[in-house]
Amino acid sequence: MWLSPVTLTAPTAEPVDLAKAKQYLRIDAGDESFDDEVETFIAASRAEVETICNTRMITQEVLLIASTFADLEHLPIGPVQSIDAVHYIDANGEEQLVDEASYALVGGMLDARIVAGQGFAWPVARTRVDAVRVTATVGYGDAGTDLPRDLYLAILQGVRAHFDGRNLSMERLLVNHRIWLS
Structure with a gap:
C-alpha cells in the first residue's frame, strides 16, 4: 500500500x-x-x-512511502527519472539504507518499478504502513x-x-x- x-x-x-x-x-x-x-x-x-x-x-524530488518491498513492483508516480535512495524500518524499528547496488529502476516512464538485483533479496521490514521509503526524482524535465x-x-x-x-x-x-x- x-x-x-x-x-x-x-x-x-x-x-x-x-x-x-x-x-x-x-x-x-x-x-x-x-x-x-x-x-x-x-x-x-x-x-x-x-x-x-x-x-x-516538472522535475522535482519526492518521497514515496510504502508498507512493503512488494509495493516497489509498481511505483505510484511518474515519470521516474531516478531512484535516489531506498530506506526501510528494520525489525528493531531502526531506519536502514538499502545499498544502491542492490536494486535497479526498470520499466517505462509511466510504468516504473524497483527490482532487487541478482543475488539480492529484499530485507525484512517491520510491519507498518510506512516501512519502506523511496526518494526519487520525477517529472518530464x-x-x-x-x-x-x-x-x-x-x-x-x-x-x-x-x-x-x-x-x-x-x-x-x-x-x-x-x-x-x-
Missing part, C-alpha cells in the same frame, strides 16, 4: 509560462491586469493534470518544452476553461498519460 507522495524539492517553474498562457488566451503581452489570475490558473491546471495522472510535470505536447495543451486548455469560468473534463485529454493504481 502506498501513501500519498511527499514533495521534498519543488519544481523551479510551472510547465507553462505566463507569456505563453497569455498568448493562448489572446491577452496582449503588455496587459498585466490578468497576470496574477492567469498564474493561478496555470498552477491549478498543472495540479489537476498531476492529480488525474499520478504524475509530476526542467521546462514545459520537455512535456509531451498533448499534456502541455491540456494545461493550456485548463487555463482557458478557468479563465472563461467554464468546466473542462480533463480526464479524456489525459487517458494516455495516467498511472493506474489498483
Whole structure:
C-alpha cells in the first residue's frame, strides 16, 4: 500500500509560462491586469493534470512511502527519472539504507518499478504502513518544452476553461498519460 507522495524539492517553474498562457488566451503581452489570475490558473491546471495522472510535470524530488518491498513492483508516480535512495524500518524499528547496488529502476516512464538485483533479496521490514521509503526524482524535465505536447495543451486548455469560468473534463485529454493504481 502506498501513501500519498511527499514533495521534498519543488519544481523551479510551472510547465507553462505566463507569456505563453497569455498568448493562448489572446491577452496582449503588455496587459498585466490578468497576470496574477492567469498564474493561478496555470498552477491549478498543472495540479489537476498531476492529480488525474499520478504524475509530476516538472522535475522535482519526492518521497514515496510504502508498507512493503512488494509495493516497489509498481511505483505510484511518474515519470521516474531516478531512484535516489531506498530506506526501510528494520525489525528493531531502526531506519536502514538499502545499498544502491542492490536494486535497479526498470520499466517505462509511466510504468516504473524497483527490482532487487541478482543475488539480492529484499530485507525484512517491520510491519507498518510506512516501512519502506523511496526518494526519487520525477517529472518530464526542467521546462514545459520537455512535456509531451498533448499534456502541455491540456494545461493550456485548463487555463482557458478557468479563465472563461467554464468546466473542462480533463480526464479524456489525459487517458494516455495516467498511472493506474489498483
